[in-house]
Every structure is written in structure tokens, then in C-alpha cells.
Amino acid sequence: MDIKKLQTLVVDALEDVKGQEIVLFDTTHLTSLFDRIAVVSGTSNRQTKALAASVRDKVKAAGGDVVGMEGEDTGEWVLVDLGDMIVHIMQPAIRQYYRLEEIWGEKPVKLGAAKRKSTPEAAEAAESKVKSKHLAANKDEPEAQPVKERKPAARKPAAKTATGTAAAKKPAAKKVPTGKTVKVGPSKTEIAAVEATKAKPPKRTPKAAAADAEPVKKVIRRVKKAAE
Numbered sequence: 001m002d003i004k005k006l007q008t009l010v011v012d013a014l015e016d017v018k019g020q021e022i023v024l025f026d027t028t029h030l031t032s033l034f035d036r037i038a039v040v041s042g043t044s045n046r047q048t049k050a051l052a053a054s055v056r057d058k059v060k061a062a063g064g065d066v067v068g069m070e071g072e073d074t075g076e077w078v079l080v081d082l083g084d085m086i087v088h089i090m091q092p093a094i095r096q097y098y099r100l101e102e103i104w105g106e107k108p109v110k111l112g113a114a115k116r117k118s119t120p121e122a123a124e125a126a127e128s129k130v131k132s133k134h135l136a137a138n139k140d141e142p143e144a145q146p147v148k149e150r151k152p153a154a155r156k157p158a159a160k161t162a163t164g165t166a167a168a169k170k171p172a173a174k175k176v177p178t179g180k181t182v183k184v185g186p187s188k189t190e191i192a193a194v195e196a197t198k199a200k201p202p203k204r205t206p207k208a209a210a211a212d213a214e215p216v217k218k219v220i221r222r223v224k225k226a227a228e
Contacts, residue, residue, distance in 0.1 A: 001064045003035050006085050011111055013058040014040050017051045019089070026107040036085040037104050041092050045075025051089045052078040 007024060014022050019040040028035050042048035049072055056066050059082055067081040077094050080087040088100060 001062070001084075003084050005062070006059070006064060006082060007036050007038070007109070009058050009062055009064065010038055010055055010082070010085060010087055013054040014038070014051055014087075016058075017047065017054045019051050022111065023101060023105070024109040024111060025101075025104045026109055027104055029107065030104065034084055034086050036109070037100070038085065038087045039095065039100050040087070040089050041095055042075075042089055043091070045091075048075045048078050048089045048091060052080050052087075055080050055082075055087055055089075 011022060011024065019042065022038065022040045025037050025039075026035070027037050040051060042051050052069055052072065056069065059066055065083055067083050069078065069080050071078040076091050078089040080089070090098070
């Protein structure tokens with residue numbers, strides 16, 4: 001039997017009896033004795049035995065081979081040997097103690113890939129996905145508002161002059177010819193300095209003031225002539 005078909009039958013059989021924490025691993029890179037290993041938990045001895053019986057019956061009904069079963073007496077750890085696949089059905093305490101996932105769990109196989117599309121569980125899962133997708137598509141989405149983009153301000157063209165140039169050129173300063181003397185007038189500061197150095201004229205007294213002034217007395221000394 002094809003390994004993919006076999007793993008699909010095993011997963012379906014375990015789910016029919018409500019197996020807990022089902023995991024599936026690819027062991028082709030670790031051993032040549034089998035290609036797949038499945039680990040599942042049962043809450044009681046009765047459930048572990050029922051899980052093992054479900055796997056056995058479903059594989060046989062599909063034309064597969066069941067090599068053997070071990071541990072049915074106690075029900076704590078039941079092993080179902082399917083040739084290319086080994087199924088370990090364990091109670092939680094035994095599973096936690098032996099930790100088979102750490103030994104064989106390098107390459108886990110997704111259960112979605114192992115399940116058949118024709119099973120009722122797969123059909124329900126596909127239908128729920130379609131419904132959820134449809135409902136999500138029907139949700140009201142907020143209306144998109146247009147984004148107003150600011151346009152860059154247009155540059156004003158430079159006013160053209162009569163000659164057609166963008167800006168009128170200033171007339172060039174007249175060049176003074178070399179070799180000629182140029183008279184330069186004195187500056188204001190020089191004129192002010194010269195005026196400050198000039199002597200001020202004496203003040204004139206008016207005539208009325210001169211008439212009122214007292215006359216100056218003249219002293220005339222007579223000099224006797226010496227006798228001859």
C-alpha cells in the first residue's frame with residue numbers, strides 16, 4: 001500500500017475514536033525499517049485499546065497488512081505494526097516519560113496533507129474555509145477617500161525687456177584713461193578742517209559805546225633844558 005494512503009487511513013482511524021495530540025513523523029532518514037511513525041494519546045486503557053482496534057480494522061478493510069499488535073493486555077502503551085508505519089498509542093503519563101517525539105520528530109508531517117479529501121472531516125474543514133472566506137469577502141470595507149496631492153507652484157516667467165533679455169544690464173562705469181591728471185575737489189571734511197584753522201577777526205565796538213567811554217588822559221612831561 002502507498003505510504004501516503006496508509007498514513008491517511010491511520011489518521012482517520014485515530015480521529016474516529018477521538019485520539020488526542022496526534023503527531024506524524026517522517027523517519028526515512030533515520031531508519032530503513034519503517035517510513036512513518038505516529039504517536040497518539042488515550043485517556044484510559046479502554047480508549048487506547050479502542051484506538052488500536054480502529055487502526056487495525058480500517059487498514060485491513062482497505063487491503064493493508066497488519067504485522068502485529070503489542071500491549072493490549074495492560075492498555076498503557078499499545079503498538080500497532082503496519083510494516084511501513086508504526087503507531088504508538090500511549091497514555092499521557094507514559095508518553096511524557098518516554099518522549100518519542102524527541103527521538104523520531106526531526107521531520108514532522110502535517111496532518112492536513114495526510115488526511116484524505118473524501119473524508120467527512122476534510123469536507124467539513126474545506127466547507128468551513130469556503131464559508132469563512134466568503135464571510136470575510138462580504139465584510140464592509142471602509143470607502144477609500146481620494147488623496148489630495150499638492151501641485152508644485154508654477155514659476156513665473158521673468159519679464160522680458162525691450163532687448164529680449166531676462167533682466168536689464170546696468171551700464172558699465174566709465175573708465176578713466178591712464179596718463180591724465182584728474183582734478184578732484186576737496187571733501188567736506190577737508191573744508192571743515194580748513195575753516196576751523198582760520199583765525200577769527202577781532203570784535204568791533206560800536207561807535208556809541210566808544211563815545212561813552214572816558215577820555216584817556218595824556219601826561220606831558222616837560223624836560224628842562226640844561227644850562228649851557
